[in-house]
Amino acid sequence: MKQKIGVYICQCGSNISDYVNVEEVAAQAEKIEGVALAKTTMFACADSTQKEIEEDIKSRQLDAIVVASCSPKLHLFTFRNVAIRAGLNPFNYVQVNVREQCSWAHSNNPKQATEKAIHLVIAGIERVKHSKALPAIKISADNAVLVVGAGVSGMRAAIELAKMGTEVVLIEKNHFVGGRVSQWNKLFITDETGQEVVARLYQEVKNHNKIKLFTGTELISKSGGVGNFDIQIQFTPRYVLTTCKPDWEKIQKAISLCPIEVDDDFNFGLTKRKAIYKNFPSELPHIPAIDIVNCNKCGECVKVCEEVDLEQQVEKLNFRVGAILLTTGADSYEPKKGEFAYQEIDNVITLQQFKRLIEISGKELLYHGKKIRNIAFIYCVGSRQQDGENKYCSRYCCTSVIHSAILVKEKYEGIFNFHFTRGVRTYGKQEILYNKAAKQGDIFLQSFEDSPTEVTSENGKTIVKINDILTANMEIEVEADLVVLVTGMVPRENTAISSLLKIPIGRDKFYNEVHPKLRPVETVIDGILIAGTCQSPKTIMESVNSALSAAAKANSLLRTGEIELEPTLAVIDKETCDWCDACAAVCPYDAIEKSEVNGKFVAQIAKANCKGCGMCLPVCPVNAIQLDGYTDVEMEGMISALVS
Amino acid sequence: MENNKTAPKILVFSTEKISDPAIDLAGLLKKHYPATVYSIIVPCSSAVKPKWILHAFEQGFDGVFIAADGSDCPYSETCTENTGKIVTKTHEIMKQKGIEPSKLKMAAICSVCTDPFVKHMKTFAEALSA
Ligand SMILES: Cc1cc2nc3c(=O)[nH]c(=O)nc-3n(C[C@H](O)[C@H](O)[C@H](O)COP(=O)(O)OP(=O)(O)OC[C@H]3O[C@@H](n4cnc5c(N)ncnc54)[C@H](O)[C@@H]3O)c2cc1C
Numbered sequence: 001m002k003q004k005i006g007v008y009i010c011q012c013g014s015n016i017s018d019y020v021n022v023e024e025v026a027a028q029a030e031k032i033e034g035v036a037l038a039k040t041t042m043f044a045c046a047d048s049t050q051k052e053i054e055e056d057i058k059s060r061q062l063d064a065i066v067v068a069s070c071s072p073k074l075h076l077f078t079f080r081n082v083a084i085r086a087g088l089n090p091f092n093y094v095q096v097n098v099r100e101q102c103s104w105a106h107s108n109n110p111k112q113a114t115e116k117a118i119h120l121v122i123a124g125i126e127r128v129k130h131s132k133a134l135p136a137i138k139i140s141a142d143n144a145v146l147v148v149g150a151g152v153s154g155m156r157a158a159i160e161l162a163k164m165g166t167e168v169v170l171i172e173k174n175h176f177v178g179g180r181v182s183q184w185n186k187l188f189i190t191d192e193t194g195q196e197v198v199a200r201l202y203q204e205v206k207n208h209n210k211i212k213l214f215t216g217t218e219l220i221s222k223s224g225g226v227g228n229f230d231i232q233i234q235f236t237p238r239y240v241l242t243t244c245k246p247d248w249e250k251i252q253k254a255i256s257l258c259p260i261e262v263d264d265d266f267n268f269g270l271t272k273r274k275a276i277y278k279n280f281p282s283e284l285p286h287i288p289a290i291d292i293v294n295c296n297k298c299g300e301c302v303k304v305c306e307e308v309d310l311e312q313q314v315e316k317l318n319f320r321v322g323a324i325l326l327t328t329g330a331d332s333y334e335p336k337k338g339e340f341a342y343q344e345i346d347n348v349i350t351l352q353q354f355k356r357l358i359e360i361s362g363k364e365l366l367y368h369g370k371k372i373r374n375i376a377f378i379y380c381v382g383s384r385q386q387d388g389e390n391k392y393c394s395r396y397c398c399t400s401v402i403h404s405a406i407l408v409k410e411k412y413e414g415i416f417n418f419h420f421t422r423g424v425r426t427y428g429k430q431e432i433l434y435n436k437a438a439k440q441g442d443i444f445l446q447s448f449e450d451s452p453t454e455v456t457s458e459n460g461k462t463i464v465k466i467n468d469i470l471t472a473n474m475e476i477e478v479e480a481d482l483v484v485l486v487t488g489m490v491p492r493e494n495t496a497i498s499s500l501l502k503i504p505i506g507r508d509k510f511y512n513e514v515h516p517k518l519r520p521v522e523t524v525i526d527g528i529l530i531a532g533t534c535q536s537p538k539t540i541m542e543s544v545n546s547a548l549s550a551a552a553k554a555n556s557l558l559r560t561g562e563i564e565l566e567p568t569l570a571v572i573d574k575e576t577c578d579w580c581d582a583c584a585a586v587c588p589y590d591a592i593e594k595s596e597v598n599g600k601f602v603a604q605i606a607k608a609n610c611k612g613c614g615m616c617l618p619v620c621p622v623n624a625i626q627l628d629g630y631t632d633v634e635m636e637g638m639i640s641a642l643v644s
Numbered sequence: 645m646e647n648n649k650t651a652p653k654i655l656v657f658s659t660e661k662i663s664d665p666a667i668d669l670a671g672l673l674k675k676h677y678p679a680t681v682y683s684i685i686v687p688c689s690s691a692v693k694p695k696w697i698l699h700a701f702e703q704g705f706d707g708v709f710i711a712a713d714g715s716d717c718p719y720s721e722t723c724t725e726n727t728g729k730i731v732t733k734t735h736e737i738m739k740q741k742g743i744e745p746s747k748l749k750m751a752a753i754c755s756v757c758t759d760p761f762v763k764h765m766k767t768f769a770e771a772l773s774a
Contacts, residue, residue, distance in 0.1 A: 071668045072685075100671035101683055112679035119682065507715045514661060514718055515755065524661070524718035568687070586690075588720040613719040614691025618730050623695065630686060636699045642682045643653055643704040 002064040002092065002129045004036040006056050007121065010044035010069035012099055019103040021114045025068070028118045032125050036060055044069045050082045057086035064088075064128040068096040068121045073518070089133035091567070091629065096124035119642050126637035134567040134628055137607070141227030142322040143167065143558045148219060148497065151179020152540055153532025153547040154327035155201040160551040162210035166558060169231075169319050170205065171217040175238050175289035176279065177202055179329050180533075181540060183266060183352070185359045188403035188539075189429055195282055197540070202284045215285060220316070222500055225608040226527025227322050227563045237312030239290035240276075240305075246286040251278060254288070254301035254308070262294050267356045268332075276301045276308070322558040323527040324501065325550050326511065328494055330533035333382025333390070333487040340378050340485055341455040345462055348455060348483040350381075351401055358408055365412045367482055373414050376464040376480035377401050378453050379421040383488030383537075386449045392508050394488030394537040399430040401486045402437045409440055417442040418478045420453040420466050446470050455483055489537040501528055502588060510536050521550040524611065525589075526565065529554055568612035568628045570605050576624035577602040583616035583625060592616060652706035652772035654765065656683040657692045661718055663711035663753035663761070670758040677765035689713050689750075690726035694734040697748060698741070707747045707772045709764065714752025724752065747772065 007029045011017035022040045030038040037060060041049045044067050056062060065088070067079050072095040080090035098117045106113035143166050147154045150172035158168045176182070178198035185193050205211050217235040224230045258274035266279040273279075275295040278288040290301075290308070302308045332352045335342040342348050347367055349357070357367065365372045379401070383394040402424075405417040417437070421444060426434040438444065445468040447453055454465045464478045491509045498505070504524055506512035511530045514522045521529050531550040532543040557563060570583075570591070579601035584592040591609035594601055603624075614627045626632065658664040664685050670677065686692055689712035697708050710727060717723030727750060735745040749768060753761050 071664075073665065073668065097668070100668035102671075102679075104674055105667075105671035105676060106679040107674055108676050109679055116679045116682070123682075123684075504718050505721060512716070512718060515665070586726065588722075611719060613688045614686060615688060615720065615723075615726060617691050618693045618733075623693070627687075627691065630691070632693070632695065635684065635693075635696050638684055639655065639696065639700045639705070640703050642655065642684075643700075 001034070002131065003034050004061060004063045005034050005125060005128060006053065006060065006062040006065045007035055007038040007125065008044050008049070008053060008065070008067045008069075009038070009040045009098070009121065010067065011040060011042050012069060013043065016069070016099050016103040019107045019110045019113045020098060020117045021110070024114055025098075025117045025121055029121050029125065032122055034129055035125060036062060045075050045078055050078070053079075053082050054086040057083070057088050062088070064092040064094075064131060066094050066096060066121065066124045066128050068098045068117065068124065070099040071097045071101070091134040092128065092131050094124045094128040094131065096120050119644070122644065123638040123641040126641040127634045130631065130633045130637055132628065137565040137567045139227045139563055139565065139608075141558050141561055141563045142320050143561060144169065144319070144321040145554050145558070146171070146219070146229070146231055146319065146321045146324045147327060148324065149173070149179065149327040149329055149532070149534070150177040150205075150213065150215070151327060151329050151532060151543075152181050152197065152201060153329070153543045154179075154325075155205050156544045157325055157327060157531060157547040157551040158211050159201065159204045159208065160548055161555055162208040164551070164555040164559070166210070166555050168211045169233070169321060170211055170213045171219065171233055172213070172215045173218050175216045176283045176285070177205075177213070177215065178284065182279070182283065184355055186403075186407055188399050188433060195280065199282065199284060214317075216289070219497055219500065222324075226565070227558070229321050229324060229527065230318065231321060231324070232316055232318050234314060234316045236292070236314060238287060239292060239295075239308060239310055239312050240287050241307040241309055242285070242287055243307075246288075248281055250305050251288050254305040257300040257304060259298060259300065260294050260296060262291070267360060268350065268353045270353055270356055271360065322563075323529060323554045325529045325531060325554055326497070326501070326503065326534055327530075327532040327547060328497065328534040329492055330489040330510070330537065331492045333394075333490045335381055335485055335487065340381060340453070340483065341457070341462075342485060345455060345457050345483070347462055347481065348485065350485050350487045351397065351404070352487065354482075354484045355400075355404055358404065358411060365408065365415070370481060372412075372481045374416050374418065374478060374480050375405070375408065375482045375484060376418045376420060376478050377405065377484045377486055378455070378464070379419065379486045381485040381487045382490065384422065384449070390488060390490065390508070392537065393425060395425075395542070396537060396539050397486050397488055398425045399433060399539070401484070402426060402433050402442075405437055405442055406433065406440065418464070418480070419444045420464060421446045422449060444470070445476060489533060492534065501525070503528065503530070508536065510534065521546055521553055526611075527557070566612060568630075569607055569610045570612070570614070570616055571626050571628060572603045572605060573624045573626070574602045576622050578622065579603060580621060582619045582621065586615050586619050588613070588615065650773075651678050651680045652769050653704065654678070654681045654707045654709055654768060654772070655700045655705045656681060656709045656711055657686050657689065658683045658711045658753075659689050659713050660685050660687050662713045662716050662755050663689070663757070665755040666753050666757045666761050667711070669756060670762055673758060675758055675762045677762045678769045680769070681765050683711075688717060688719050688723060690717075690720070690723050690730065692727070692730055694730060694737060697734050698737060701738070701743050701747065707749070707768055709768060710748075710750040711753040711761065712750050714754065716752075716754050
């Protein structure tokens with residue numbers, strides 16, 4: 001038990017001392033057994049105070065410190081470092097929150113705020129009395145990162161990591177890189193094409209000797225933890241020699257000879273494609289691929305393209321990396337049958353289909369042979385759902401649809417655009433496009449969510465109806481040649497990798513970060529980071545921002561070749577434990593193993609896997625598990641002090 | 645309520661990454677709740693031992709509130725279920741010990757759920773002093 005505790009009560013300028021009598025708190029703290037000194041200070045985090053605390057620790061030989069100031073979320077590491085600099089173990093320091101949870105929360109009652117602060121500080125003293133010096137857990141780390149998914153986020157992160165000196169293994173499930181962006185022609189807000197953006201990134205990826213890119217590849221196993229993940233990747237062959245010099249004419253011949261036709265995912269089912277395919281001529285890598293699931297191996301393509309090799313085998317490779325960055329992207333929402341007459345009325349399509357339709361259409365905009373003039377865009381389909389699961393806004397769609405409405409009008413004459421909105425969210429610079437669409441004569445209508453737009457078929461005509469709140473709830477009808485459902489983003493079906501890496505999933509079913517503002521690209525699993533639209537709906541700019549942030553985070557974690565882990569681990573009392581499996585069953589990280597000690601089976605903590613969540617504590621029927629920093633003596637000591 | 649000296653003492657188990665930030669935010673926004681509410685941080689709401697809850701009642705707390713991670717838990721999707729089991733188990737023991745089970749409450753408090761937190765604290769304090 002600690003005998004020489006130093007207690008520091010911060011005034012935080014006057015943020016604390018305006019409502020809490022800090023002198024009284026210090027006076028009460030000083031009375032507690034084991035407290036060697038109790039001081040108030042203007043700003044505990046100021047350099048001068050940090051130095052003073054260091055001096056006190058050394059000159060008074062303090063064996064523990066308590067700092068009562070702001071939330072530990074702000075300065076926990078500041079004072080841990082003070083302790084380290086003074087030669088004290090950082091876990092013999094406790095921070096007590098007397099600002100956010102005391103002076104500010106009870107600024108309406110200074111007397112009670114002071115009483116509460118006294119109790120909180122005494123509880124902190126009780127906790128630190130029983131604190132253990134925890135040894136720093138340092139492990140060596142490989143300065144290498146596995147990036148999963150070669151869309152814009154993955155490629156941009158890979159380039160930045162490589163520039164900073166980190167080795168990168170970049171894997172892409174598809175045979176071609178670029179993700180969703182390669183499906184969009186002109187992009188908001190710069191009007192560059194998706195293909196151009198992807199090509200630029202691909203060239204940089206290929207030019208960097210620190211990046212190994214594997215297409216047609218997935219992660220199939222992972223062991224180890226942060227700093228040292230041992231991973232195995234598996235690639236499905238393209239069945240076309242990668243040494244082949246792409247000759248587009250020859251490829252086109254092979255494609256035309258292929259007898260197989262399947263729905264073309266790239267064009268969202270608007271067209272068919274062959275088993276040997278390339279989605280567009282400049283797609284990267286340049287070599288075509290064979291969809292072996294649908295190929296009947298008739299050999300027609302081999303006749304004109306000797307580089308086709310149907311004997312290629314699935315291969316596996318092993319790597320060791322220090323961190324894993326997931327940039328696996330998102331899917332577009334697929335409306336349910338009957339949702340705004342989708343799949344019931346022929347001319348109802350989705351935004352992603354519409355974007356491809358503009359791209360693949362020739363001189364006239366036709367759908368199922370019919371010329372399109374009136375287009376009705378129905379907003380927020382699969383986003384901001386009242387009753388459905390997707391409560392969130394998908395961010396990209398208002399701008400994307402308005403941008404597409406501008407493009408379609410630029411490309412084809414005689415188009416009339418009608419926007420059936422639930423309020424337009426073209427935030428930031430994207431507002432310029434909204435103004436442009438309005439100026440070009442697009443009609444914007446709006447309804448509330450409880451009175452949705454209706455799509456019906458009357459005498460072979462498709463009618464879209466709204467109670468428009470912008471014209472005092474007037475019922476407005478449009479006869480539409482094409483109805484475009486402005487679909488949002490949904491998490492990509494990726495169960496294999498999600499369960500392999502045990503990635504936390506949020507309320508919206510996208511991958512979940514530790515904290516949306518303070519730690520936006522880290523997951524709770526050390527060394528596993530997320531960026532781009534696998535985390536939440538984002539535009540390209542937002543995706544790339546998060547990718548760069550994740551790259552910087554991963555590099556700063558690994559660059560020294562050594563990582564320090566939080567040493568808060570579960571500890572098993574082997575005397576009391578009588579292996580029953582309850583703790584292992586509840587542990588989400590496989591951190592509890594069965595082991596034999598002196599002839600009996602007991603639980604054992606796999607330190608590299610334990611995240612210190614404490615889920616195993618309450619399920620133990622014999623109370624044989626303690627969590628460092630949250631032991632029974634510490635917790636019960638604090639509880640008693642709070643009501644003393 | 646705030647000026648009532650005999651206001652019930654409530655112990656809150658808050659979680660480091662989810663519910664404690666909401667309680668911090670309540671303070672930042674100066675949203676007041678009874679000063680007899682004390683929080684202790686745990687990594688995850690599924691880590692609270694029934695033993696600690698019972699200790700709180702023995703020592704004189706009038707109510708215990710678990711500010712659970714709910715579906716936002718960064719550790720496990722089954723957190724709500726796990727925390728629920730702890731509450732059920734503790735309720736059983738409380739009944740055996742003659743402690744009114746309604747003195748232990750649990751609710752999911754997300755990292756920005758300041759208003760729900762403040763409301764829970766006010767209504768819980770009122771219920772306990774009734
Ligand atoms: C219709 C539509 C139009 C849009 N238009 C614009 C626009 O004009 N401007 C703009 O800024 N934004 C636009 N966006 C948004 C833009 O598409 C996204 O911001 C961008 O695609 C996000 O990139 P990403 O790399 O995070 O994900 P993705 O583009 O989805 O790429 C993810 C990649 O990961 C791969 N992958 C997935 N799972 C695995 C796995 N298990 N193993 C290996 N690889 C895997 C995928 O195959 C894919 O290549 C639009 C979105 C839609 C739906």
